[in-house]
Amino acid sequence: MKVLISDNLHAHGVAIFEQAPNIEVINRPGMPPEEFMEVVQDVDGLVIRSATKVTDKVLEVASRLKVVGRAGTGLDNVNIPEATKRGIVVMNTPGGNTVTTGEHAISMMLALARNIPQAAHSMREGRWEKKRFQGREVYNKTLGIIGLGRIGTVVAGRAQGLKMRILGYDPFVKKEMVTSCGVELVTLDELFARSDFITLHTPKTKDTAHIISREAFRKMKRGVMLINCARGGLIDEEALKEALEEGIVAGAALDVFEQEPPVGSPLLLMGNVVCTPHLGASTEEAQENVAVAIAEQMVDYLLNGTVKNAVNAPSVSGEVLNQLRPYLTLAEALGAFQAQIAEGPIDSVNIEYIGEISKLDTTPLMHSIMKGLLYPVMRDEVNYVNAPAIAKDRGIHLTETKVESAEDFTTLIRLTVRAAQKENILAGTIFGRYEPRLVRINAFRLEAVPEGHMLFIYNTDRPGVIGAIGTTIGNHKINIARMTVGQEKERGQNIILLTTDTSVTPECLADVRALPHVASAHPLEL
Structure with missing residues (x-):
C-alpha cells in the first residue's frame, strides 16, 4: 500500500509510516497541483495538514484512496x-x-x-522609543473568553495564573462546569461591556461567523484589546479596522484571517495590530504529537482495519458497519436535529432503542447520536470516538434503554433531550432497508427525510399559512425541494419541515419569522 504525505509532517510521524510493514511512503510536501493530481491517483492513504485541498476533483481521481488523515484538527x-x-x-x-x-x-x-513586536522592530531600526511603547498590565484586568471548550479552558487556567478576572460566554456550557475554572459565565453583551481583553476560542459556524461585528464593537468597553487565535471569519475585519481607527479597540492580535494569507489586508499595516501567520499549533511538541497520532491511526486502519478519530465513520468492524450503516445515518441526524433546536446548554440525553434495533450492538449508534449532538457546536473537534467523553466533560447525563417489543414500527430510535428545563423528543426509523425517516417531533407525527438544508417551523393551523410561508421563501429565490407537515388538531398547531436546495438566508429567515401565525422557525443543516 502507498501513503502520500503531501504537507510537511514531523519526522517522527514519517518514521512510523516508513517502519510499518507493507506500506510504501511518498513524502513529497509542496508539490505543484498538476503533479499532486497525478501522484494521488495511485495511493491508499493521504496525509495532509492545512495546505492540501482535498476537493471533489481530487477524490474523483484518487480511485485507490481509503483514508485521509489530517495532522491537526481543522478539516475545512x-x-x-x-x-x-x-x-x-x-x-x-x-x-x-x-x-x-x-x-x-x-x-x-x-x-x-x-x-x-513594535518595540523590537523600532530597536532593530536603531531607535530608542521608551515613551512611545508604554504598555498596560494584565494584572487585575478582565479577560472575556468567547468559547469555553478545551482551548478556552486552557486560556482561563493560564489567565488565572496572571491574576486576571475571567468572564466566559458559551451558550452550550453549564455554569457549574466552568465556575471551578474561576470563570464567571455571562451573556455575550455583558462580556463585551466588561472586558478589557477579549479572546476568541470557538469554531466558525453559521452562528459564530462575524460574532465580532460592527454592532458588537459598539457594545465594547472603549480601549478593549482583541485576540483571535481560533478561526478566520469570527471577526468582521472591515469593522475591526474601523474600530481600531476610532479608538474603540486599542489593539488587536490576530493569528487567523478571513483570507489566508491575508494579502493586501489593511490590518497588516496598522501599528496597533500584532499579526502572526496561523502559528497557533506551531510548536515542536504539538507538531510531533499530531504527526505521531495521525501516523499511528492511519497505519492501524490500513493494516488492521481499525478506525480511530474518524469524523465520518464509527470505530466498528466492516461487517458491523454494513449492518448498522442506515441506523448510523439516522442516529447522527437525530442528534444534529436536537442540537439545533435546543435552547441553552444540554442537561440530559435519553436514547431508547425499540424493536429489532434493540437486539443489535447499539454502542456505535450512541456514539453517532452524541457526535451529531455536539458537531453543530464543536465542529471538527468532535468525532465518533471522543463524542461521549466530551459530552461527559460538559456535564451531559446520558441514559440508554432497550425495549424488544415494537410499537408502531418494527424498529425505532427515540431520542429525548433536555436543555434549560425544556424537553424535545424525536423518533426515527428505517423505511425499506436503507432509508432513514423522522417520524415524530414531540407530539407531532410525520414522515420526513432527515437530510440537507432544512427549515423547521411551528405555526398556528390556519388556512393560508403554509402558502404564505412558501411564497415568502420563493421571494428570496430559494427553491423548496420537499415539505412535510405534522398536525396537532387539539391545540390547533402545525409543524412544518421544509427541505430547500440552498441554505435559508438570514433575510429569508427573518421574513418567515415575521409572518402572522408563525411561532418559531429554526434553520437546520443535516
Missing part, C-alpha cells in the same frame, strides 16, 4: 461528504493542539499589551 480543506459517499475514511487528531493554541493566545495578549 476536505470535502467530507464526498469522501463519505466514496467510502473514504477521514481522520483527524483532536486535542493535539490544545495547549499550544491556548499558550499562543496568552502570548499574543501579552505581546499586544506591552507592544513587544
Whole structure:
C-alpha cells in the first residue's frame, strides 16, 4: 500500500509510516497541483495538514484512496461528504493542539499589551522609543473568553495564573462546569461591556461567523484589546479596522484571517495590530504529537482495519458497519436535529432503542447520536470516538434503554433531550432497508427525510399559512425541494419541515419569522 504525505509532517510521524510493514511512503510536501493530481491517483492513504485541498476533483481521481488523515484538527480543506459517499475514511487528531493554541493566545495578549513586536522592530531600526511603547498590565484586568471548550479552558487556567478576572460566554456550557475554572459565565453583551481583553476560542459556524461585528464593537468597553487565535471569519475585519481607527479597540492580535494569507489586508499595516501567520499549533511538541497520532491511526486502519478519530465513520468492524450503516445515518441526524433546536446548554440525553434495533450492538449508534449532538457546536473537534467523553466533560447525563417489543414500527430510535428545563423528543426509523425517516417531533407525527438544508417551523393551523410561508421563501429565490407537515388538531398547531436546495438566508429567515401565525422557525443543516 502507498501513503502520500503531501504537507510537511514531523519526522517522527514519517518514521512510523516508513517502519510499518507493507506500506510504501511518498513524502513529497509542496508539490505543484498538476503533479499532486497525478501522484494521488495511485495511493491508499493521504496525509495532509492545512495546505492540501482535498476537493471533489481530487477524490474523483484518487480511485485507490481509503483514508485521509489530517495532522491537526481543522478539516475545512476536505470535502467530507464526498469522501463519505466514496467510502473514504477521514481522520483527524483532536486535542493535539490544545495547549499550544491556548499558550499562543496568552502570548499574543501579552505581546499586544506591552507592544513587544513594535518595540523590537523600532530597536532593530536603531531607535530608542521608551515613551512611545508604554504598555498596560494584565494584572487585575478582565479577560472575556468567547468559547469555553478545551482551548478556552486552557486560556482561563493560564489567565488565572496572571491574576486576571475571567468572564466566559458559551451558550452550550453549564455554569457549574466552568465556575471551578474561576470563570464567571455571562451573556455575550455583558462580556463585551466588561472586558478589557477579549479572546476568541470557538469554531466558525453559521452562528459564530462575524460574532465580532460592527454592532458588537459598539457594545465594547472603549480601549478593549482583541485576540483571535481560533478561526478566520469570527471577526468582521472591515469593522475591526474601523474600530481600531476610532479608538474603540486599542489593539488587536490576530493569528487567523478571513483570507489566508491575508494579502493586501489593511490590518497588516496598522501599528496597533500584532499579526502572526496561523502559528497557533506551531510548536515542536504539538507538531510531533499530531504527526505521531495521525501516523499511528492511519497505519492501524490500513493494516488492521481499525478506525480511530474518524469524523465520518464509527470505530466498528466492516461487517458491523454494513449492518448498522442506515441506523448510523439516522442516529447522527437525530442528534444534529436536537442540537439545533435546543435552547441553552444540554442537561440530559435519553436514547431508547425499540424493536429489532434493540437486539443489535447499539454502542456505535450512541456514539453517532452524541457526535451529531455536539458537531453543530464543536465542529471538527468532535468525532465518533471522543463524542461521549466530551459530552461527559460538559456535564451531559446520558441514559440508554432497550425495549424488544415494537410499537408502531418494527424498529425505532427515540431520542429525548433536555436543555434549560425544556424537553424535545424525536423518533426515527428505517423505511425499506436503507432509508432513514423522522417520524415524530414531540407530539407531532410525520414522515420526513432527515437530510440537507432544512427549515423547521411551528405555526398556528390556519388556512393560508403554509402558502404564505412558501411564497415568502420563493421571494428570496430559494427553491423548496420537499415539505412535510405534522398536525396537532387539539391545540390547533402545525409543524412544518421544509427541505430547500440552498441554505435559508438570514433575510429569508427573518421574513418567515415575521409572518402572522408563525411561532418559531429554526434553520437546520443535516
